[in-house]
Amino acid sequence: METGVRDMLDARKQRGEREAIVYTGDWHDSIPRQLILDPQLTPTEKLIWQVLRTHASQPGKDGAWPSIARLAKLACVSRPTVQNAIDVLQAARWINVMRRIRDDRGAVIGNYYLLHGKPLPIHETMVIAPNYLQFLRNLSQANGPSKKRVKAFAIKMLQTLQQKVQAEQKQMNKLDELVEQMQVDPESKPTPVSQTLQKEADKIRDEQVATQLGKQKTTLVWPDALRGYKKKAMTLLLDAPEEHRQGILHAVGKAKNIRNPLAYLAAIIKKAQDGLFFDETAEEEQEEKKQASIIERAKDAKEALERHAIVTYKGKRVIGIDSALFSFENGYSCNIIRDGGDNPDDIVIEENTHDSG
Numbered sequence: 001m002e003t004g005v006r007d008m009l010d011a012r013k014q015r016g017e018r019e020a021i022v023y024t025g026d027w028h029d030s031i032p033r034q035l036i037l038d039p040q041l042t043p044t045e046k047l048i049w050q051v052l053r054t055h056a057s058q059p060g061k062d063g064a065w066p067s068i069a070r071l072a073k074l075a076c077v078s079r080p081t082v083q084n085a086i087d088v089l090q091a092a093r094w095i096n097v098m099r100r101i102r103d104d105r106g107a108v109i110g111n112y113y114l115l116h117g118k119p120l121p122i123h124e125t126m127v128i129a130p131n132y133l134q135f136l137r138n139l140s141q142a143n144g145p146s147k148k149r150v151k152a153f154a155i156k157m158l159q160t161l162q163q164k165v166q167a168e169q170k171q172m173n174k175l176d177e178l179v180e181q182m183q184v185d186p187e188s189k190p191t192p193v194s195q196t197l198q199k200e201a202d203k204i205r206d207e208q209v210a211t212q213l214g215k216q217k218t219t220l221v222w223p224d225a226l227r228g229y230k231k232k233a234m235t236l237l238l239d240a241p242e243e244h245r246q247g248i249l250h251a252v253g254k255a256k257n258i259r260n261p262l263a264y265l266a267a268i269i270k271k272a273q274d275g276l277f278f279d280e281t282a283e284e285e286q287e288e289k290k291q292a293s294i295i296e297r298a299k300d301a302k303e304a305l306e307r308h309a310i311v312t313y314k315g316k317r318v319i320g321i322d323s324a325l326f327s328f329e330n331g332y333s334c335n336i337i338r339d340g341g342d343n344p345d346d347i348v349i350e351e352n353t354h355d356s357g
Helices: 001-015 042-054 068-075 079-091 122-128 130-141 145-182 196-217 224-237 242-254 262-272 280-306
Strands: 094-102 108-115 308-314 316-322 326-330 333-335 347-354
Touching: 042 068, 042 079, 042 108, 068 079, 079 094, 079 130, 079 145, 122 130, 130 145, 224 242, 224 262, 242 262, 280 308, 280 316, 280 347
Parallel strands: none
Antiparallel strands: 094 108, 308 316, 308 347, 316 326, 326 333
């Protein structure tokens, strides 16, 4: 081995080659180039696939599926991180769970997995794993901070599939037009797998829209321009950051002379996605909350004065309060809202101190 490496280096030196990567290991254990370059996967997810690969036998032969605990130990990560990585790899179609293995009593003792050298095409996935879309839908509804990555990835995969289906459908529509023009027998038209995917994608999208409409029916305030387009508008609004949705609707409501409200809504959503949307509604709501909090604190301070407790505002002794108007010992007064007060803690009440004067 040592002699072979030296001969190789000497040969490269004679050819004037200076920089290179030379693999001296077993080629049968190489890692797919596509996995390393996959921009959708994190380093941890790529590492978990590689650890799984080390437990596989020859192609087509059964290998040992390591436990979550063993994977966590080998990859130096937590068990939830391993499970999330496996979910993402399955969503990305780098692996597939085929069936559960049960013992004589019916208890689940393991799964039968397929580990792929590249992401399995969607049409093949739908054949060997018919519940793949349902799996993505379940992941897209996962809750909890630890599932944030998995949920976002599943939603992205669903959206990508939907876009592919829509693109395919457009091509098929054009083909249908050509077929009709050629007066070909309709029974000879192709029936792509995309029809099944289209139905599933539309179903998932409709459920998402219905769920969001149900949740935000009482919380979202719809402008008059969109009242007749709620379902279509909600479909568009799902792609907008949740914290800006009301602000986006508010912006549509403030606009004048809109010929196409849905197109205008889509344009504002695109701005929000690019981080270019200024949410006036959020600013107004935040300011209203600040003022309400200060006024509430002022009411407490007024009651404290009636109990002869000492009240100070920004370090100055308060002798009288009328709504948000504070009067001080030296004859000075100010409106704390207009004064720019933004912190209720600026008002201090000394409950245990009494003023006999």
